[in-house]
Amino acid sequence: MGLTKTExxxxxxxxxxxxxxxxAHPARIAILQQIINANACICGDLSIELGLAQATISQxxxxxxxxxxxxxxxxxxxxxxxxxxxxWEMLKQQLNSFLNLVDVKANCC
Amino acid sequence: MGLTKTExxxxxxxxxxxxxxxxAHPARIAILQQIINANACICGDLSIELGLAQATISQxxxxxxxxxxxxxxxxxxxxxxxxxxxxWEMLKQQLNSFLNLVDVKANCC
DNA sequence: ACTATTAATCGTAATATTGCGATATAATAA
DNA sequence: TTATTATATCGCAATATTACGATTAATAGT
Numbered sequence: 001m002g003l004t005k006t007e008x009x010x011x012x013x014x015x016x017x018x019x020x021x022x023x024a025h026p027a028r029i030a031i032l033q034q035i036i037n038a039n040a041c042i043c044g045d046l047s048i049e050l051g052l053a054q055a056t057i058s059q060x061x062x063x064x065x066x067x068x069x070x071x072x073x074x075x076x077x078x079x080x081x082x083x084x085x086x087x088w089e090m091l092k093q094q095l096n097s098f099l100n101l102v103d104v105k106a107n108c109c
Numbered sequence: 110m111g112l113t114k115t116e117x118x119x120x121x122x123x124x125x126x127x128x129x130x131x132x133a134h135p136a137r138i139a140i141l142q143q144i145i146n147a148n149a150c151i152c153g154d155l156s157i158e159l160g161l162a163q164a165t166i167s168q169x170x171x172x173x174x175x176x177x178x179x180x181x182x183x184x185x186x187x188x189x190x191x192x193x194x195x196x197w198e199m200l201k202q203q204l205n206s207f208l209n210l211v212d213v214k215a216n217c218c
Numbered sequence: 219a220c221t222a223t224t225a226a227t228c229g230t231a232a233t234a235t236t237g238c239g240a241t242a243t244a245a246t247a248a
Numbered sequence: 249t250t251a252t253t254a255t256a257t258c259g260c261a262a263t264a265t266t267a268c269g270a271t272t273a274a275t276a277g278t
Contacts, residue, residue: 002233009135024129026118073218080218109182109189111263
């Protein structure tokens with residue numbers, strides 16, 4: 001096979017998985033941290049600062065954008081990327097309610 | 110290529126990415142939810158409840174275990190899986206401090 | 219010892235991801 | 249118009265992931 005059976009899971013499970021997948025790469029975590037610190041939100045700058053080829057960074061940015069975690073604004077020749085606040089907040093909430101399901105003291109085994 | 114360049118990222122970025130990768134699949138999210146609700150922490154039960162083959166569930170459980178998110182205790186013929194509280198708490202903290210970096214009102218573009 | 223029962227592992231096919239060089243596209247500047 | 253600059257996309261090779269049937273291993277019950 002090699003294809004996730006999304007149809008047997010709930011929309012919420014699938015949505016959360018998509019967001020987490022976008023986060024689940026050190027390069028994309030690093031990109032987001034850079035964007036948040038606002039030292040660099042331009043593809044070329046990120047490429048230099050992280051030490052990955054421009055094409056690679058562009059691809060990671062696309063994935064983050066597709067997942068809805070960032071948005072891009074055209075600024076002349078370059079594009080300024082920043083966090084998409086609504087979805088970021090949504091992810092935060094969904095993740096929190098998921099992670100807080102665990103009752104640390106009551107473990108089954 | 111096809112190989113993540115882990116050496117150019119920090120240990121923290123890599124560790125977080127590994128944990129998130131383990132979470133980033135609807136089947137594994139579903140498995141964790143089932144384990145947390147304690148209706149089923151046995152591989153066979155999960156297989157029936159989720160509608161995935163036993164081999165598939167076992168593989169997902171292994172990934173969750175390797176990432177440190179769950180632990181397994183042998184109980185006769187079967188194995189009882191439950192959340193690994195320490196790492197779960199660690200993930201919660203690391204994710205929180207990462208997600209809270211964003212200042213919603215101050216966006217760069 | 220024999221037989222269920224349960225889980226792990228092996229092997230395999232289909233597909234996805236990662237990274238990069240090369241090229242294409244789009245917008246400003248001269 | 250022609251360069252220049254910045255980003256996106258294409259095409260590729262190497263590797264990883266996903267799912268499952270079949271097999272193996274380990275324990276429990278008879």
